[in-house]
Amino acid sequence: MENTALCGKVMTDDQIETLRRQIAAYSTICEQLAEMHRETTLRQESFTGMGMTSLYSDSAMACGSSKISARQRWTPTPMQLQILESIFYQGSGTPNKQGIKDITAKLAEHGQISETNVYNWFQNRRARSKRKQANPTQNNAESEEAECLNAKRARTEKLVPQSSNLSPVSDDHLFQDVSSELRFVDQDHGGSRAVYSFIDASKVANGSGGMAVFGNSWSNPSW
Amino acid sequence: MENTALCGKVMTDDQIETLRRQIAAYSTICEQLAEMHRETTLRQESFTGMGMTSLYSDSAMACGSSKISARQRWTPTPMQLQILESIFYQGSGTPNKQGIKDITAKLAEHGQISETNVYNWFQNRRARSKRKQANPTQNNAESEEAECLNAKRARTEKLVPQSSNLSPVSDDHLFQDVSSELRFVDQDHGGSRAVYSFIDASKVANGSGGMAVFGNSWSNPSW
DNA sequence: TTGCTATGAATGAACG
DNA sequence: CGTTCATTCATAGCAA
Numbered sequence: 001m002e003n004t005a006l007c008g009k010v011m012t013d014d015q016i017e018t019l020r021r022q023i024a025a026y027s028t029i030c031e032q033l034a035e036m037h038r039e040t041t042l043r044q045e046s047f048t049g050m051g052m053t054s055l056y057s058d059s060a061m062a063c064g065s066s067k068i069s070a071r072q073r074w075t076p077t078p079m080q081l082q083i084l085e086s087i088f089y090q091g092s093g094t095p096n097k098q099g100i101k102d103i104t105a106k107l108a109e110h111g112q113i114s115e116t117n118v119y120n121w122f123q124n125r126r127a128r129s130k131r132k133q134a135n136p137t138q139n140n141a142e143s144e145e146a147e148c149l150n151a152k153r154a155r156t157e158k159l160v161p162q163s164s165n166l167s168p169v170s171d172d173h174l175f176q177d178v179s180s181e182l183r184f185v186d187q188d189h190g191g192s193r194a195v196y197s198f199i200d201a202s203k204v205a206n207g208s209g210g211m212a213v214f215g216n217s218w219s220n221p222s223w
Numbered sequence: 224m225e226n227t228a229l230c231g232k233v234m235t236d237d238q239i240e241t242l243r244r245q246i247a248a249y250s251t252i253c254e255q256l257a258e259m260h261r262e263t264t265l266r267q268e269s270f271t272g273m274g275m276t277s278l279y280s281d282s283a284m285a286c287g288s289s290k291i292s293a294r295q296r297w298t299p300t301p302m303q304l305q306i307l308e309s310i311f312y313q314g315s316g317t318p319n320k321q322g323i324k325d326i327t328a329k330l331a332e333h334g335q336i337s338e339t340n341v342y343n344w345f346q347n348r349r350a351r352s353k354r355k356q357a358n359p360t361q362n363n364a365e366s367e368e369a370e371c372l373n374a375k376r377a378r379t380e381k382l383v384p385q386s387s388n389l390s391p392v393s394d395d396h397l398f399q400d401v402s403s404e405l406r407f408v409d410q411d412h413g414g415s416r417a418v419y420s421f422i423d424a425s426k427v428a429n430g431s432g433g434m435a436v437f438g439n440s441w442s443n444p445s446w
Numbered sequence: 447t448t449g450c451t452a453t454g455a456a457t458g459a460a461c462g
Numbered sequence: 463c464g465t466t467c468a469t470t471c472a473t474a475g476c477a478a
Contacts, residue, residue, distance in 0.1 A: 097465095120456090295459095296457090296458055
């Protein structure tokens with residue numbers, strides 16, 4: 001009922017996704033520029049005349065709060081999992097389009113779920129099942145040609161203490177991560193990598209829903 | 224007509240303004256950093272080839288083991304992605320063979336790439352874009368599983384742009400070509416000089432006129 | 447906390 | 463083109 005007061009614009013999912021990507025791109029680009037600048041600066045640390053200080057001071061500061069990203073992932077309930085496993089076991093792992101729909105419908109009775117979730121689940125299940133079979137004797141230093149070893153610099157920034165980075169948001173938080181990319185000022189050295197900041201549809205059903213950036217005021221149920 | 228009107232999100236002017244500002248902030252920061260970098264670079268252009276080229280693109284390696292062999296799978300750099308998205312959004316979405324060549328040529332300035340990559344990218348982008356529309360993400364349902372179905376169906380029809388106080392967000396300007404400003408940023412060791420080449424795959428697009436939400440002010444024309 | 451692992455999701459490439 | 467596969471990214475949990 002609040003819509004009477006608002007004069008809203010409509011965005012398609014695609015546009016939103018696009019926006020998200022663009023901002024993420026900016027984020028990354030800023031990071032790169034920052035990195036480059038830092039390197040460049042090191043080579044000539046003596047004769048820099050530019051007033052970069054001003055940039056540092058006003059544009060970047062404040063909370064080092066990291067990415068707002070809040071793509072929370074679906075987690076099958078035990079019940080759902082059981083059903084899925086069951087289907088996987090018999091159905092020879094190729095649920096067609098319609099099959100997905102049916103399964104989804106069925107699983108929906110046991111908790112929140114979407115067709116995409118089901119689809120992904122089967123994809124993953126099959127893939128990993130196959131891999132496990134192909135590589136049961138996992139040993140040797142060479143065995144790790146799979147996933148799992150990517151935990152290297154995953155610890156990049158990690159969450160910032162003071163608060164959940166996916167808090168319910170007020171519009172103010174929109175700006176918080178703009179500056180985070182520039183934390184290099186603190187000589188934070190350590191390859192922080194691309195980060196998906198920005199909007200991320202997240203709508204927790206049964207949980208204490210955490211909404212991303214635009215949160216509730218976006219006034220659309222499908223988030 | 225390809226109607227994307229289904230499943231729109233509504234943004235209030237306030238939110239849009241906020242978003243615009245956030246992006247503008249990124250834009251500004253990038254611009255400043257870029258400028259800084261440019262100036263800095265000029266002062267020492269002579270010595271060192273500075274291997275700062277791909278700061279991010281090497282994300283996949285360092286996997287502990289000694290299999291230094293490069294990754295087998297191409298990963299677009301943020302800049303490349305920007306360009307691709309940009310082109311994708313310019314109405315066309317169906318780059319002809321020559322178009323692929325041009326695009327590839329342009330993207331090559333931002334990193335390793337081949338025509339096949341571009342081709343695949345567009346194929347995938349299109350396919351997924353399409354599927355996403357048919358299958359709106361994450362079902363939300365805090366209500367009981369019971370009437371979910373009805374609600375879901377209803378929601379889909381609900382948000383249509385033509386509604387009185389709602390206006391559609393134009394795709395134009397959603398994707399400004401960020402890459403143009405960054406051409407000097409990730410130039411390859413080879414040319415080490417900013418090259419002004421614009422593929423111009425831009426076909427004036429479906430120029431449904433400016434006035435897009437993020438249009439005029441979310442980026443500085445001075446770039 | 448710190449780190450590891452399992453696994454949901456994203457996506458480049460290949461197939462029919 | 464629409465699907466499917468293979469690989470990688472990112473995060474929820476759990477262990478040390």
